[in-house]
Amino acid sequence: MKQSIPTIVISEQQSTCELLKLYLQEFEKFNFLAAASDLTKAYNAIKELDKSLIIIDISDYQEQALNFVSKITSEFENCRVITLSDKPQVDIVIRAMRIGASDFLSLPLIKDEFFEVLTKHYLDMTGGKPKKSKCRVITVYSNKGGVGKTSIATNLALELAKITKENVALIDLNFQLGDVTTFLDLKPSFNISYMLQNLDKINEDFLLSTLEKYKDTSLYVLADPPYFKPAENFSSKEITKLFDILRETFSYVVVDTSSGFDSKAINALENSDLIFLVTIVNLPALRNCQRCMELFDKLGFDDDKVQILINRYMENDEISAEDAEEVLGKNIYWKIPNNYFTLMSAINKGVPVSSVNQDSNVALGYKHLALMVSDSVFRQNMAKKLGRV
Numbered sequence: 001m002k003q004s005i006p007t008i009v010i011s012e013q014q015s016t017c018e019l020l021k022l023y024l025q026e027f028e029k030f031n032f033l034a035a036a037s038d039l040t041k042a043y044n045a046i047k048e049l050d051k052s053l054i055i056i057d058i059s060d061y062q063e064q065a066l067n068f069v070s071k072i073t074s075e076f077e078n079c080r081v082i083t084l085s086d087k088p089q090v091d092i093v094i095r096a097m098r099i100g101a102s103d104f105l106s107l108p109l110i111k112d113e114f115f116e117v118l119t120k121h122y123l124d125m126t127g128g129k130p131k132k133s134k135c136r137v138i139t140v141y142s143n144k145g146g147v148g149k150t151s152i153a154t155n156l157a158l159e160l161a162k163i164t165k166e167n168v169a170l171i172d173l174n175f176q177l178g179d180v181t182t183f184l185d186l187k188p189s190f191n192i193s194y195m196l197q198n199l200d201k202i203n204e205d206f207l208l209s210t211l212e213k214y215k216d217t218s219l220y221v222l223a224d225p226p227y228f229k230p231a232e233n234f235s236s237k238e239i240t241k242l243f244d245i246l247r248e249t250f251s252y253v254v255v256d257t258s259s260g261f262d263s264k265a266i267n268a269l270e271n272s273d274l275i276f277l278v279t280i281v282n283l284p285a286l287r288n289c290q291r292c293m294e295l296f297d298k299l300g301f302d303d304d305k306v307q308i309l310i311n312r313y314m315e316n317d318e319i320s321a322e323d324a325e326e327v328l329g330k331n332i333y334w335k336i337p338n339n340y341f342t343l344m345s346a347i348n349k350g351v352p353v354s355s356v357n358q359d360s361n362v363a364l365g366y367k368h369l370a371l372m373v374s375d376s377v378f379r380q381n382m383a384k385k386l387g388r389v
């Protein structure tokens, strides 16, 4: 039998502690050790454990509780933390994740969500592999150039890696004319054309051991180096095979595309779970977006699979987001604010936007977007917060 993992619940509310205890007993794989409201006592108990799960309600003494999360996650490598709050504001969720919490759930607790999170942690903590079928392939597309596809794909992929700490692949389908390597100042030694030519040799172990991670994150970039060589023509079967391998290896695959409808782009779109159709709010761009949606419809893509992202959004634009929704006949999924200065500074330095200014409106925009697609629990929390359920 697999081990059960000692679990400590920290909350000021007796009722929360009792409910968590009941749920944990029902779930069985986590062994409820104690409930505490005293952080020092909890700390001393954690210190004695090799491996532990801490469920901490930060509703009442938020600052103190977050400092505690930061302390235990930095001191105890094998300690996992799930934070709970009855005030799950976006900035708090992001802060909690940044300082090391593995999950964030809103109170009152929804049992299914809680069990979903427990399952994920149990598999992670006992060396079981989480189901790979969970991989989401997200393609960022527009039939217009210069609307911000590469900026969104790059920053979204990086934020996803930072938030989930799971393996994320960023694929540049522009091949030798791609911008991803420039945006992240990379010189990949192992390129996407090589992979397509050697599909039979490539598998999960090969990819994870060969590809370089971006700095100290779990982001892997697959792009051609920016020197010129003739484009290879790959069949749709080969591209689909590549996506199959990527799905087995990564939890998220973010694809940056060129603006055309070439076979690579169509293949990527077909292989995606989610397509972000990027537009800016002016009439020609919205018309283009409409045409794309018609085409996607003809290709048989589900309505839910295609989501609209507005880039370079400005509150006082002549055309409002509501106008855009009316023209497109579809809700806007998310808006990335206009911030030319921060974007240009990031691109010129070859760093992600969060490295230029992590509190800028645009960096937060990418982060929120990553939270929305990161996994169902976060998505539900965020969606509720944003009034999009």
Ligand SMILES: Nc1ncnc2c1ncn2[C@@H]1O[C@H](COP(=O)(O)OP(=O)(O)O)[C@@H](O)[C@H]1O
Residues within 6 Å of the ligand: 142, 144, 145, 146, 147, 148, 149, 150, 151, 152, 179, 311, 312, 313, 336, 337, 338, 339, 340, 341, 343, 344, 347, 362
């Ligand atoms: N949110 C934004 N605010 C301001 N400028 C942006 C924003 N997103 C992208 N840009 C600018 O638009 C230009 C094109 O962006 P890019 O991501 O390369 O678009 P694409 O990949 O669609 O061609 C870049 O120079 C970038 O500075």
Ligand SMILES: [Mg+2]
Residues within 6 Å of the ligand: 149, 150, 151, 179, 257
């Ligand atoms: Mg681009």
